[in-house]
Amino acid sequence: MATINLTRAVARDLRAADPARRGGLRRKLRRNATAYLFLAGAVLCFAVFSWYPMIREVIMSFQYTNFAGDTKWVGLRNYQRVLHDPDFWSAWRTTGLFTLFALVVGYAVPFALAVVLNEIRHARSYFRLLVYLPVMMPPVAAAFLWKWFYTPDDSGLFNAALHAVGLPSVQWLQSSHTLAVLCLVLFSTWINMGGTVLVYLASLQGIPGELYEAAELDGAGLLRRVWHVTVPQTRLILSMMLLLQIVGTMQVFLEPYIITGSANDTTSVVYLIYQYAFNYDNYGSAAALGVLLLLVLIAFAGGYLWLSRRAEEE
Amino acid sequence: MSAFVTPTRTLISQAQLARPLGRTAYWTVFWVLIALFALAFLFPLYWMVSGGFKTPQQIIQTPPSLLPTSPAPGNFATAWRDMDLGRLILNTTLYAGGALVFQLVFDVAAAYALSKLRPVFGNGVLFAMLATLMIPTTVIVLPAYLTANDLPFTHWSLLNTPWAIWLPSVANAFNVFLLKRFFDSIPTELLAAAAIDGAGPLRTLWSVVLPMSRPILGVVSIFAVVGVWKDFLWPLLVLTDTSTQTVNVGINQLHVGVPENVFVAALAIASVPTIVFFLFFQRNIMAGLTAGAMKG
Numbered sequence: 001m002a003t004i005n006l007t008r009a010v011a012r013d014l015r016a017a018d019p020a021r022r023g024g025l026r027r028k029l030r031r032n033a034t035a036y037l038f039l040a041g042a043v044l045c046f047a048v049f050s051w052y053p054m055i056r057e058v059i060m061s062f063q064y065t066n067f068a069g070d071t072k073w074v075g076l077r078n079y080q081r082v083l084h085d086p087d088f089w090s091a092w093r094t095t096g097l098f099t100l101f102a103l104v105v106g107y108a109v110p111f112a113l114a115v116v117l118n119e120i121r122h123a124r125s126y127f128r129l130l131v132y133l134p135v136m137m138p139p140v141a142a143a144f145l146w147k148w149f150y151t152p153d154d155s156g157l158f159n160a161a162l163h164a165v166g167l168p169s170v171q172w173l174q175s176s177h178t179l180a181v182l183c184l185v186l187f188s189t190w191i192n193m194g195g196t197v198l199v200y201l202a203s204l205q206g207i208p209g210e211l212y213e214a215a216e217l218d219g220a221g222l223l224r225r226v227w228h229v230t231v232p233q234t235r236l237i238l239s240m241m242l243l244l245q246i247v248g249t250m251q252v253f254l255e256p257y258i259i260t261g262s263a264n265d266t267t268s269v270v271y272l273i274y275q276y277a278f279n280y281d282n283y284g285s286a287a288a289l290g291v292l293l294l295l296v297l298i299a300f301a302g303g304y305l306w307l308s309r310r311a312e313e314e
Numbered sequence: 315m316s317a318f319v320t321p322t323r324t325l326i327s328q329a330q331l332a333r334p335l336g337r338t339a340y341w342t343v344f345w346v347l348i349a350l351f352a353l354a355f356l357f358p359l360y361w362m363v364s365g366g367f368k369t370p371q372q373i374i375q376t377p378p379s380l381l382p383t384s385p386a387p388g389n390f391a392t393a394w395r396d397m398d399l400g401r402l403i404l405n406t407t408l409y410a411g412g413a414l415v416f417q418l419v420f421d422v423a424a425a426y427a428l429s430k431l432r433p434v435f436g437n438g439v440l441f442a443m444l445a446t447l448m449i450p451t452t453v454i455v456l457p458a459y460l461t462a463n464d465l466p467f468t469h470w471s472l473l474n475t476p477w478a479i480w481l482p483s484v485a486n487a488f489n490v491f492l493l494k495r496f497f498d499s500i501p502t503e504l505l506a507a508a509a510i511d512g513a514g515p516l517r518t519l520w521s522v523v524l525p526m527s528r529p530i531l532g533v534v535s536i537f538a539v540v541g542v543w544k545d546f547l548w549p550l551l552v553l554t555d556t557s558t559q560t561v562n563v564g565i566n567q568l569h570v571g572v573p574e575n576v577f578v579a580a581l582a583i584a585s586v587p588t589i590v591f592f593l594f595f596q597r598n599i600m601a602g603l604t605a606g607a608m609k610g
Contacts, residue, residue, distance in 0.1 A: 031399035034515050035433035042424035045484035048465065060457060118343055119326050124318060127347065129596060130355040136592040139544055141346045141581045144569065145362055146577065154376040157361055161441035163377060190354070195603055203602035209323030216327065225325055251452045254546050258566065270452045271545075277456045278551070290453045298448065 024104070044049065057294075078288035088289070090265050091272040094181060095250055098268065099291035101185040102249040110161040110193045115202035115230060128201075132194035139191060143258035147173075173260050180264045184255040196241060203237040204230070243304050247297055269293050315599035359585075367577030373575040383543045386575070393580035394537040396572065401557065402564040403587055409549075409560060410542040412476055417538045418460060418531065425493035426519050430505055440494070443487045459481065459538075459551045478552040479542060479560075488536050496530040497523060536576060536595065543588050561587075 036043075050110040058169040082088050086103045107125070116126055149157040150172040159169040173180050213231045220228060224265060267275065269289065277286035330336045366389050367382035394400065427433065428440050452459070462472045462482070472478040489597060500523060508518045524531070546562045553559045557565060561584050569577055592599060 002514075011330065031431060032433040035427040035431035035436070038423040038431065038515070039433070040477045041420035041445075042484055043492065045420065045481050048448065048461060048485075049458055049482040050449070050454075050485045051442065052466065053454040054446075054449055054460050056457035057454050057462070076584065103353065114345065116322055116324065116454060117348070119340075120347065121374035122344060123348065127351055129352045132592070132596075133355050133589065134589045135360070137585045138565070138588060140546055140563045140565050140583045143340075144565065144577070144580055146357065148365070148574070149358070149361075153377050157378065160377045160564055190358075198600055198603055204324075207324075209561050212323055212325055212327070222325070230325065247450070255454060270455075273452075273456065274547070278460075283456060283460075286456045290456065294449060294453045295454070297450065 012122065019178055023062070041238055057287050060283055061283055061291045063287075065283045067265060071096055071291045074284065080283035080291070084287050085285075087267065087272055089135075091267050091269045094177070094256070094266050094288050095252060095269045097181045098185060098188075098252050099246060099249045100253075101182055101189060102245065103242075105299040106189040106193065108226065109189065109244055110196040111200055113228060114197050114204060115195075117197070118201060128198065131197050134191045135194040139254055141190050142259060143187065146183075146190075147259045150183055173264065177265055180260055180266050184252070184266065187259065188249070188252070196245075198236065199241065200234065203234045207233045212265075239304075239308060241244065243301060246300055246304075250297060250300070252292070341516065345349040362578060362582050362585070364580045365394070365575065368578075370573055370576050371573055373578070377507055385499045389576050389579040390583060391582060393572075393576045396576065397564070397568045397580050398556070399561075399564075399580060399583050402559060402561045402584070405558060405564075406543060406560040406562075407587070409476055409479040412480040413542045414535055415532060416480045416484050417486060420525075421489040421534065422493055422527075422531070423519075424463065425497055426489050426515075426523060428490070428498035429494045430500075430502070430518075430523070431515060440490070443490050445487075446485065447491075455547060455551065462552055473552050474555040474558045478560075479549065482548065483541065485597045490566075491538070492530060492534060493527075496527055500526055532598055536599055536602050538589075539591070540599075 012084055059077055062073060062075060064072045064078070113131075117124075120127065146244045151157070151159070152169075152171045152174050154160065154163065154169055156172075158172065162169055170179070174184050192244045207230065211233065215229050250269050254275065256266045256268050256271050256273070270293070273286050273289050273293070276289060278280045326336070328361070331340050336579050337515075345562045364380075364382050367385040367387060368379075368389075369382075369384060369386050372379065372382065372384070424443075428436050461476050466473060472481070504522060508522045513521065543561070545560075549560045550566070553563055556564065561568060565580065565584055569580075
């Protein structure tokens with residue numbers, strides 16, 4: 001009994017000593033002042049480089065700014081101009097195609113690979129190390145490397161590979177718009193999939209073996225086990241990576257900027273923002289396009305959340 | 315039957331693998347994968363290094379040769395000198411180191427305040443920080459650039475200074491989120507005990523919280539360093555002066571007019587620091603990556 005009272009007393013003392021619970025106005029003020037002192041550096045950086053630019057982006061999208069720095073309210077005129085720019089639709093077409101291809105190649109391949117790798121019981125670190133190597137290259141160096149691989153004449157690595165197996169050479173980046181975008185997606189998958197594969201591997205290892213055992217006893221073959229055990233068990237991480245990837249690929253910039261330039265109409269939306277702002281000094285259009293992209297991304301994330309909530313209710 | 319059931323049972327059971335057919339299939343898949351991985355991930359790097367050794371004629375030769383027949387190691391020296399790679403690598407290292415320090419100091423302090431000191435409006439501040447996760451930096455890159463070029467009130471320009479990399483890197487909601495969640499898991503009683511012993515908030519953070527948080531600090535540090543090495547659009551805008559540029563921006567800027575073989579040699583040199591860093595810290599990097607993603 002006495003020990004219980006003692007522990008209670010100690011617990012009370014500890015609670016009273018908890019800095020977040022201590023009473024008294026002066027103490028409260030001091031505690032808050034200390035807390036905000038700790039917060040100051042990060043809050044200032046967020047305010048200057050995140051919150052303020054966000055607000056400024058929306059304001060700028062309704063303004064016209066000239067070289068002298070004079071600004072004028074122009075209502076929706078920036079938006080009208082962006083929507084009437086043929087480059088705008090071409091950029092969305094490229095970005096949409098990139099996102100679509102990235103879903104087919106960049107989303108399915110790493111998962112399938114992780115499922116297979118998880119069955120491999122030897123040389124595990126070899127696979128992990130190699131798949132992650134490209135992730136650690138400076139992306140611009142890797143992009144230039146691939147641009148060189150895509151050399152359209154027969155001195156290029158990829159054309160040489162085609163020749164080696166008896167196929168005719170391909171113009172790669174200089175051929176059709178679709179193939180050029182696919183080339184960018186192949187590079188993007190190569191350099192990014194290390195992270196995704198490792199995340200999938202980690203989540204695959206969390207699947208209890210009894211589930212596979214039970215499925216097998218029920219007569220489920222290999223593919224049915226993948227479909228009815230592996231996929232549902234990793235659904236959470238799969239759907240999270242899907243959202244991250246769609247949001248990420250919609251912002252593609254480096255690939256078209258380095259590998260294709262503005263040739264073959266592969267300018268992406270973010271690249272077009274860059275061109276509006278820094279090649280044409282058209283800040284209003286750049287800001288308007290940025291706001292439009294943001295709305296699309298938010299609509300994606302919102303629709304996705306709505307869908308996943310509905311799927312959960314069912 | 316159940317004798318074969320091991321705790322590490324995966325899609326395919328040990329029993330199935332032990333059968334002759336299963337064993338053949340397993341080893342076939344294994345060797346195909348080994349070859350495929352070497353082809354997909356090692357061969358491009360080999361092609362880069364061997365391309366750096368080729369002569370100008372050999373690099374455009376049709377069909378390309380697998381080996382540099384008359385190796386020209388001078389390409390690497392030329393690339394190092396002409397593209398000023400030493401400076402680019404040094405710059406990027408300096409930016410990465412600074413970003414690491416600033417993120418550790420400011421983001422740890424902020425997460426600690428939000429988790430343990432819990433001031434009024436703390437949740438509001440946290441919400442405002444996490445809301446930036448929804449707003450990708452690429453979308454607000456123009457106003458952020460204009461702000462960095464002309465800071466509010468002071469009218470300082472951060473362009474071509476390390477501050478343009480260091481300070482924006484602190485505005486990383488993912489860091490704050492990871493750190494705060496880790497700090498939340500540290501029992502309050504422990505901090506209270508430190509408070510009874512007369513430790514102030516700073517002392518508590520330093521002597522109680524930080525020593526317990528090593529794993530998460532490692533994750534944040536690696537993300538900070540790798541983030542600076544991989545970033546391109548932002549440094550492209552704020553580092554316009556060649557002498558201040560990062561590896562990514564410098565390579566993009568300086569490749570015009572450089573012969574192909576020298577440029578490929580430069581790409582190989584530029585890839586060395588991060589790959590060496592990776593080989594050194596691979597265990598931590600991979601653990602941090604999965605920890606960050608699984609819990610995030």
